[in-house]
Amino acid sequence: MNSPEDQKHRQIVLVTGAARGIGRAIAIRLAEQGDDLALNDIDAEILSQTVHQLKESGHHALGLVGDVSDLKAVQDMVAKVVEQYGRIDGLVNNAGIGGVGKTLLELSLEEWDEMLRIDLTASFLMCQAVVPHMLTQGRGRIVNISSITAIMGVAGSTHYAAAKAGVIGFSKSLAREVAESRINVNVVAPGLIDTDMSRKRGIDHQSHLIAWPRIGEPEDVASVVAFLLSDKAEFITGQVLSPNGGACM
Numbered sequence: 355m356n357s358p359e360d361q362k363h364r365q366i367v368l369v370t371g372a373a374r375g376i377g378r379a380i381a382i383r384l385a386e387q388g389d390d391l392a393l394n395d396i397d398a399e400i401l402s403q404t405v406h407q408l409k410e411s412g413h414h415a416l417g418l419v420g421d422v423s424d425l426k427a428v429q430d431m432v433a434k435v436v437e438q439y440g441r442i443d444g445l446v447n448n449a450g451i452g453g454v455g456k457t458l459l460e461l462s463l464e465e466w467d468e469m470l471r472i473d474l475t476a477s478f479l480m481c482q483a484v485v486p487h488m489l490t491q492g493r494g495r496i497v498n499i500s501s502i503t504a505i506m507g508v509a510g511s512t513h514y515a516a517a518k519a520g521v522i523g524f525s526k527s528l529a530r531e532v533a534e535s536r537i538n539v540n541v542v543a544p545g546l547i548d549t550d551m552s553r554k555r556g557i558d559h560q561s562h563l564i565a566w567p568r569i570g571e572p573e574d575v576a577s578v579v580a581f582l583l584s585d586k587a588e589f590i591t592g593q594v595l596s597p598n599g600g601a602c603m
């Protein structure tokens with residue numbers, strides 16, 4: 355049972371791409387620390403399983419099925435969160451698609467555009483829909499998920515690296531725009547994490563770079579995100595934290 359003090363600090367957090375992998379781990383971690391959640395994913399079936407699991411454990415979770423790169427869908431989802439909870443304290447832009455392992459010369463314009471739309475433009479759309487509420491509240495926490503690929507580069511991932519590097523520049527500029535209003539904007543750039551996405555591409559192709567004697571787990575990212583959403587991180591904004599087991603120092 356939460357104390358009245360805990361209730362006061364209970365946050366409403368919207369997490370995108372929360373049905374599986376890193377997003378799901380973030381959702382579980384935030385729920386365990388007492389936050390109320392709005393969870394988005396494009397995969398209705400798996401999202402409903404994650405939402406059901408959280409509700410079964412006594413947590414508050416609103417499921418939002420939709421494509422985060424679709425302006426109308428984003429506006430509708432944010433409206434539903436505000437309708438249900440009355441405010442939005444935190445936003446985690448986690449939904450994304452991985453690189454297809456194609457070189458520059460193999461990539462089509464359609465593949466490039468799709469990558470930028472989902473892995474970069476979606477964060478812009480979500481922030482544009484959520485920030486007005488945070489400005490009204492005079493407080494907010496945004497965490498955008500980038501990738502170590504944006505920092506190091508990975509052959510066969512020019513479009514993914516471009517989108518994820520865009521997330522970093524976007525987040526730093528937005529952090530400066532909204533700092534006066536006590537809205538933090540930070541980036542988490544994970545290294546290799548064991549999820550469906552990384553397994554599709556092949557876990558082995560990057561694991562040799564990791565100094566730590568294991569690859570990352572979704573919970574390694576979730577704990578960094580939870581920290582950035584917490585009051586302990588109040589003075590941190592415009593930063594990039596990279597849980598990567600020492601793959602990049």
Ligand code: NAP
Pocket residue numbers: 370371372373374375376377394395396397420421422423448449450451452472499500501502543544545546547548549550551552
């Ligand atoms: P994941 O296991 O594939 O989970 C991502 C979730 O996002 C999936 O459920 C996916 O649905 C959903 N999604 C994809 N496009 C969407 C859209 N347009 N709208 C709403 N939801 C959408 O991936 P993950 O490994 O957990 O990755 C999460 C984030 O971390 C991504 O931004 C990724 O780029 C980043 N990241 C991952 C790693 C890694 O090693 N895993 C490393 C660095 C950064 P579908 O499966 O149906 O498409």
